[in-house]
Amino acid sequence: MRRYSYLFNPLLVRHMWLWGALVGLILATIFFRPSASIASSSGLRLPFVGGPFTITNGPNEGLHTGRSMEAIDFSLGANYNVNAAAGGVVIWAKTDSGCNTSQAPNYGFGNLVVIKHGSIYTYYAHLSEILVSEGQGVDITTVIGREGGTGCAEGAHLHFEARTGIIESNPVITGSALSIRDLTGITWNTSAGCPWNGIGTPPSVACGSANGPSLISTYLQVEVGIYDVTVKYPDVTVVPGPFNPLHTRRDLAVQVFNGSNVRVYNSTISVNYDRNRNIFIGTADLGSSFSSGTHIVSMKLNNTLGKQVPGIVTITQGTTVVLPRMTLKPGDIDNNNQINALTDYNILMGCFSDLLPPKNCDVNRKLGSDLNDDGSVNQFDYNIFLRAISFSEGN
Numbered sequence: 118m119r120r121y122s123y124l125f126n127p128l129l130v131r132h133m134w135l136w137g138a139l140v141g142l143i144l145a146t147i148f149f150r151p152s153a154s155i156a157s158s159s160g161l162r163l164p165f166v167g168g169p170f171t172i173t174n175g176p177n178e179g180l181h182t183g184r185s186m187e188a189i190d191f192s193l194g195a196n197y198n199v200n201a202a203a204g205g206v207v208i209w210a211k212t213d214s215g216c217n218t219s220q221a222p223n224y225g226f227g228n229l230v231v232i233k234h235g236s237i238y239t240y241y242a243h244l245s246e247i248l249v250s251e252g253q254g255v256d257i258t259t260v261i262g263r264e265g266g267t268g269c270a271e272g273a274h275l276h277f278e279a280r281t282g283i284i285e286s287n288p289v290i291t292g293s294a295l296s297i298r299d300l301t302g303i304t305w306n307t308s309a310g311c312p313w314n315g316i317g318t319p320p321s322v323a324c325g326s327a328n329g330p331s332l333i334s335t336y337l338q339v340e341v342g343i344y345d346v347t348v349k350y351p352d353v354t355v356v357p358g359p360f361n362p363l364h365t366r367r368d369l370a371v372q373v374f375n376g377s378n379v380r381v382y383n384s385t386i387s388v389n390y391d392r393n394r395n396i397f398i399g400t401a402d403l404g405s406s407f408s409s410g411t412h413i414v415s416m417k418l419n420n421t422l423g424k425q426v427p428g429i430v431t432i433t434q435g436t437t438v439v440l441p442r443m444t445l446k447p448g449d450i451d452n453n454n455q456i457n458a459l460t461d462y463n464i465l466m467g468c469f470s471d472l473l474p475p476k477n478c479d480v481n482r483k484l485g486s487d488l489n490d491d492g493s494v495n496q497f498d499y500n501i502f503l504r505a506i507s508f509s510e511g512n
């Protein structure tokens with residue numbers, strides 16, 4: 118939205134939906150003013166590639182005036198690709214062409230996507246097109262939609278914000294704003310007083326520019342399932358269910374060795390549960406100076422055995438290599454890369470709790486022993502463990 122028109126624009130009235138709907142949010146944010154570094158340190162990045170693009174409204178400006186809402190409007194160009202700001206899971210992907218003060222589902226946000234990144238949620242509003250579905254795991258290479266002007270928007274722009282503490286069944290009108298004004302790539306027009314503090318007269322020029330990252334890095338896209346939780350033994354075509362993991366975001370250790378058997382990548386990445394496909398997906402960023410060639414790749418989830426991707430993986434610099442889906446074996450509760458009938462078993466039995474409380478357990482042991490991630494350590498986990506011991510993967 119163009120800032121200097123908002124003061125006298127009847128659209129402002131139409132935009133009262135926002136403030137009316139966000140009373141809870143506003144009250145919450147009066148008492149919650151996050152430091153400017155929260156969003157960046159949480160791993161968010163600008164949700165598009167290339168630039169620089171104009172920032173038409175920053176936090177506090179225009180239709181975002183006087184609130185801690187921290188939304189930023191980017192003018193990328195109509196139908197420009199919008200990427201996820203970090204890896205996560207889509208919890209909201211709803212079309213809505215209305216511009217009404219109190220109308221669900223999106224209360225004027227137009228076509229809206231909300232992505233969950235652990236405890237942080239990012240919002241992408243007014244999209245011309247939505248390209249993801251709810252429950253889908255996404256990463257920074259995923260184009261989640263295209264810039265548009267749906268809902269209460271004077272023209273095409275990307276309205277982007279981040280919140281925490283939302284109610285997932287109604288993210289549009291709940292939650293507390295997170296600061297995103299310091300995302301890498303944003304240059305504010307500080308001489309014009311941007312980002313504006315909401316006091317006095319707002320600046321009458323574009324408030325800055327934003328240069329999205331390029332995707333010239335090399336990426337490994339990974340997909341992992343877990344035996345007996347997402348895939349039964351030994352037939353990988355049988356998918357058990359329902360699997361409702363408590364933790365939709367997990368850590369995956371990824372190692373890459375080059376043709377000379379030198380380890381050239383060793384990092385733990387986040388993978389996110391894709392409810393539609395019953396697997397965890399994620400992306401390892403190998404950096405922009407990765408050398409092309411043939412490689413060996415291995416990966417390990419917490420409490421599963423590590424496993425090598427079959428065969429040799431050809432990785433070409435500047436591309437995204439999609440690895441074959443891997444299925445990992447659960448039961449390595451102490452993460453020493455062995456499933457041991459004594460040590461791992463003892464931890465599991467110490468945390469076993471059915472009718473009686475656990476004998477010897479703590480938070481980490483319980484997390485590791487809860488092989489099906491349902492919050493309890495009981496006969497289900499015990500059975501998964503026994504099958505893990507009895508089925509050799511021959512790897």
Ligand SMILES: [Ca+2]
Nearest residue numbers: 449451453455
């Ligand atoms: Ca072990």
Ligand SMILES: [Ca+2]
Nearest residue numbers: 487489491493
């Ligand atoms: Ca369990």
Ligand SMILES: [Zn+2]
Nearest residue numbers: 188189190276
């Ligand atoms: Zn906006």
